Amino acid sequence: MDNPTWQSRFFRAAPSSVSAPVAPSEPAIEPVATLETKPEPTLSVRCDGRQHCSQMTSCAEAKAFLRSCPGMKMDGDGDGIPCEDQWCSM
Numbered sequence: 001m002d003n004p005t006w007q008s009r010f011f012r013a014a015p016s017s018v019s020a021p022v023a024p025s026e027p028a029i030e031p032v033a034t035l036e037t038k039p040e041p042t043l044s045v046r047c048d049g050r051q052h053c054s055q056m057t058s059c060a061e062a063k064a065f066l067r068s069c070p071g072m073k074m075d076g077d078g079d080g081i082p083c084e085d086q087w088c089s090m
Helices: 002-013 059-068
Strands: none
Touching: none
16 A cells, blocks of 8 residues: 655655765864873882982982882881982972
8 A cells, every 4th residue: 555645755855965075164173282291210229228218319219219129218108209308309
C-alpha cells in the first residue's frame, strides 16, 4: 500500500546535492606553550659516611645523599628537602 503523502515528505526533506564544507567561523585555537620543569641532574652518590649539611657542597648533592643513603641527618623537619637553612633555601 503506497502512501504518496509520506513519500513526498521524505523525498522533499532529502538534500538534492552535496554542499561544500563550511569554513569555521572562529579561528582554531592554538595550544599554549607550557613551561617544563627540568629535573635536577642525577648525581652518582657513594655513601661515604657524610650525613650532615656542613659536609655537603650543594643542594643537589644533599638531595642525592638523602635519596640514596640511609641514616641521613639533613632533613630535620621531614619534608623531603634537605639542608634548607644552608643549601636548599628558596
